[in-house]
Amino acid sequence: MTAAPDIGSPPAGRTAAERAVLRLARPYLNRLVGAGLLAAATEFAGLALMATATWLLMSAAGQPPLDRLTVAIVAVRALAISRGVLRYTERLAGHDAVLRMITEVRARVFATLAARRTAGHRSGDVLSRLVSDVEAVQDLLLRVLVPGSAAALVGVLAVGGATLISPLAGAALAVGLLVAGVALPALATVVTRRSAAEVAPLRGALATDAVDLTHGAADLAAFGATDAALRAAEQRAGRLARLERRLAATGFAVDAAGVLVAGLTAGAVVLAALAADVPGVLVGVLAVGSLAAVEVALALVAAARQWTQLRPGLTRVAALLDEDVPTPPTAEGSPHPAGPYDLRFVELAVRYRAGAAPALDGIDLDLPAGRRIAVVGPSGAGKSTLAAVLTGAVRPTSGRVELGGRDLSTYTEQELPRAVGGLLAEAYVFHATVRENLLLGRADAGDDELAAATAAAGLLDWVRAQPAGWDTLVGEEGGQLSGGQRQRLALARALLAAPPVLVLDEPTEGLDPAAADAVLASALAATPAGHSVLLISHRLSGLAELDEIVVLDGGRVIQRGRHVDLVAAPGWYRDQWLLQEAAERGYLALAP
Numbered sequence: 001m002t003a004a005p006d007i008g009s010p011p012a013g014r015t016a017a018e019r020a021v022l023r024l025a026r027p028y029l030n031r032l033v034g035a036g037l038l039a040a041a042t043e044f045a046g047l048a049l050m051a052t053a054t055w056l057l058m059s060a061a062g063q064p065p066l067d068r069l070t071v072a073i074v075a076v077r078a079l080a081i082s083r084g085v086l087r088y089t090e091r092l093a094g095h096d097a098v099l100r101m102i103t104e105v106r107a108r109v110f111a112t113l114a115a116r117r118t119a120g121h122r123s124g125d126v127l128s129r130l131v132s133d134v135e136a137v138q139d140l141l142l143r144v145l146v147p148g149s150a151a152a153l154v155g156v157l158a159v160g161g162a163t164l165i166s167p168l169a170g171a172a173l174a175v176g177l178l179v180a181g182v183a184l185p186a187l188a189t190v191v192t193r194r195s196a197a198e199v200a201p202l203r204g205a206l207a208t209d210a211v212d213l214t215h216g217a218a219d220l221a222a223f224g225a226t227d228a229a230l231r232a233a234e235q236r237a238g239r240l241a242r243l244e245r246r247l248a249a250t251g252f253a254v255d256a257a258g259v260l261v262a263g264l265t266a267g268a269v270v271l272a273a274l275a276a277d278v279p280g281v282l283v284g285v286l287a288v289g290s291l292a293a294v295e296v297a298l299a300l301v302a303a304a305r306q307w308t309q310l311r312p313g314l315t316r317v318a319a320l321l322d323e324d325v326p327t328p329p330t331a332e333g334s335p336h337p338a339g340p341y342d343l344r345f346v347e348l349a350v351r352y353r354a355g356a357a358p359a360l361d362g363i364d365l366d367l368p369a370g371r372r373i374a375v376v377g378p379s380g381a382g383k384s385t386l387a388a389v390l391t392g393a394v395r396p397t398s399g400r401v402e403l404g405g406r407d408l409s410t411y412t413e414q415e416l417p418r419a420v421g422g423l424l425a426e427a428y429v430f431h432a433t434v435r436e437n438l439l440l441g442r443a444d445a446g447d448d449e450l451a452a453a454t455a456a457a458g459l460l461d462w463v464r465a466q467p468a469g470w471d472t473l474v475g476e477e478g479g480q481l482s483g484g485q486r487q488r489l490a491l492a493r494a495l496l497a498a499p500p501v502l503v504l505d506e507p508t509e510g511l512d513p514a515a516a517d518a519v520l521a522s523a524l525a526a527t528p529a530g531h532s533v534l535l536i537s538h539r540l541s542g543l544a545e546l547d548e549i550v551v552l553d554g555g556r557v558i559q560r561g562r563h564v565d566l567v568a569a570p571g572w573y574r575d576q577w578l579l580q581e582a583a584e585r586g587y588l589a590l591a592p
C-alpha cells in the first residue's frame with residue numbers, strides 16, 4: 001500500500017479538471033443539453049422580442065392598416081410570455097440534471113476521502129471539499145457551460161438572421177459578437193486571474209484569524225499577544241480589501257468596455273445596413289437586435305469570471321475523482337469478524353509525508369489474544385501513530401497489520417470498530433448527557449453496566465453526586481467537566497464498549513499520580529479476560545502487571561520486556577522510571 005498523493009495535486013493539463021467534470025456529466029448529458037437549448041430559447045425569445053417590438057414601433061409610425069401589424073402584436077405578447085416560461089423551465093431542467101449529478105459526485109468524493117484516511121487531512125479540509133469544491137462542479141455546469149453554450153448558439157442565430165437581411169451587417173455583427181463573447185471574457189480572465197487566486201487563500205486565512213482570535217482570546221491575552229494578532233489580522237483584511245477593490249475596478253472597466261462594444265457593434269451594423277440600402281425599418285431592427293445580441297454575448301464575461309474562481313475547487317475535485325476508490329472487500333466481510341483476535345504488526349512503517357522522517361519504522365510485534373502490553377517512549381516516538389494504524393485511522397505506508405489472521409485493510413468499516421476500539425488521543429466528549437456520552441460505547445448497556453464502567457474510570461461518585469445523575473449535561477466538548485472528569489468519562493465509554501482489542505491512549509492523562517495509578521489498575525481489572533489491551537502511556541507507574549512493555553523511539557522498538565526486567569537493565573526505560581519516581585515522590589511530598 002502506498003501513501004496517498006497530496007490532496008491538492010492538480011491533474012495534468014489545463015482543462016483536465018473540466019474534462020473530468022464532463023465525464024461525470026455524461027449520464028446526464030440529455031438533460032443538460034435540454035437545459036442548454038431552453039436557455040438558448042429564452043435568450044432568443046428576448047432578442048426576438050426586442051427586434052419584433054422595434055419593427056412594430058417603427059412600422060406603426062407609418063400608420064399602416066392595423067391588420068398588417070396584428071401578427072407582430074401577437075408575436076410580441078407571445079414572446080414576452082414565452083420568455084418567462086422558458087426561463088422557468090430552463091432553471092428547472094438545469095437544476096434537476098445538476099442536482100442529480102452532484103449527489104453522485106458528493107458520494108464519490110466522500111468515498112474517496114474516506115478511503116484515504118491517511119493523516120494530514122484535517123476535518124475542516126474534508127468538509128470544505130465536500131461542500132465548496134463540489135459546489136464548484138455544480139456552478140461550472142449551471143453558471144458557465146449552460147449559459148455559455150446558450151449565448152454561443154444565440155450569437156450564431158443572430159448573425160444568421162442579420163446576414164439574411166444584409167451580409168455586410170451580419171459580418172459586422174459577427175465581429176462585435178466575437179469581441180464581446182470571446183475577446184472580452186478572455187481579457188477578463190487574464191486581468192483577474194492573479195488577484196482572484198490571491199483572494200481565496202486570504203479569505204481562508206481571515207476565517208482562521210477569526211477563529212483564533214475568538215477561541216484563543218484568553219491565551220493571546222495571557223501572553224500579551226492580542227495586539228500583535230489583531231495587527232496581523234488587520235493587515236490581511238487590508239490586503240484583501242485592496243485586492244477586492246482592484247477586482248471590482250477591473251470588473252467595472254471590463255463591463256464598461258462591454259457597453260462600448262455593444263454601441264460600436266450597433267453603429268457598425270447600421271452603417272453596413274445603410275451602405276447595403278436596407279429599408280429603414282429593418283435598419284432599426286438590426287440596430288436594436290445587435291444591441292440585444294451583444295448583451296447576450298456579454299454574459300460570457302460573467303461566465304469567464306465565474307470559471308476563474310471555480311478552477312481551484314474543480315482541480316481538487318478532479319484530482320480526487322481521478323483516483324480509483326478502493327471498494328472494501330466483502331467476500332470475507334461478515335459483520336461479526338471471527339475471533340480470536342491475535343494481533344501481529346509485520347514490518348510496519350508509516351510516513352505522514354513523503355520525505356519526512358517515518359513515524360513508525362519497521363515495527364514487528366506479536367500480541368496474542370488476551371495479552372496486555374504497554375507502549376511507552378519519548379514524545380513523538382510513534383505511540384499514537386501505532387494506535388491510529390490499529391483503529392484504521394492511519395494506513396501503513398508499508399508492512400502490514402494482521403488481526404485474527406486477516407490483513408487489517410480487509411476489515412470493513414463496520415467490522416473494524418467491533419474488533420478494535422477504545423480511548424484514543426484527545427477523545428471527544430459530546431454536548432449531551434453523561435448517559436448519552438456513555439451509550440456511544442455500547443448502545444444497549446443497562447444501568448448496572450454504566451455504573452460498572454463509570455466506577456472503573458473513577459467517575460461514579462461524581463455522577464451520583466450530581467442532581468441530574470446520568471442525565472447531567474456535560475456542555476460543549478465537555479466544557480462543564482474538569483479535564484480529569486472528561487478523561488474519566490471518555491475512559492468509561494471505552495471500557496463500556498469493551499472491544500476484543502482495547503486501545504487506551506493515555507487513559508490517565510490529566511489525573512494526579514495517585515488517581516492515575518488507581519484508575520489504571522481498575523480499568524485493567526475491568527477489562528474482560530481474553531481481551532487484548534494496548535496501553536499507550538507516558539507514565540511508567542502501574543505497568544508492573546502488564547505482560548510486556550514495548551519502548552519506542554523514533555518509530556522503532558528500542559527495548560521490550562516486563563517491567564521488572566526493564567527497570568533492572570540500563571536504558572531509556574530505567575532512566576525514565578527513576579526520573580518519574582523522583583518527580584512523583586516530590587509531588588506526593590508536596591501534595592496536601
Ligand SMILES: Nc1ncnc2c1ncn2[C@@H]1O[C@H](COP(=O)(O)OP(=O)(O)OP(=O)(O)O)[C@@H](O)[C@H]1O
Binds near residue numbers: 119377381
Ligand atoms: N497527523 C500528522 N501529520 C504529520 N505528522 C504527524 C502526524 N501525527 C504525528 N506526526 C508525527 O509522527 C511522529 C510520531 O507522532 P505520534 O503522535 O505517533 O508520537 P507519540 O509517541 O504518540 O507522541 P506523544 O507522546 O507526544 O503523543 C511525530 O514526529 C509527529 O510529528
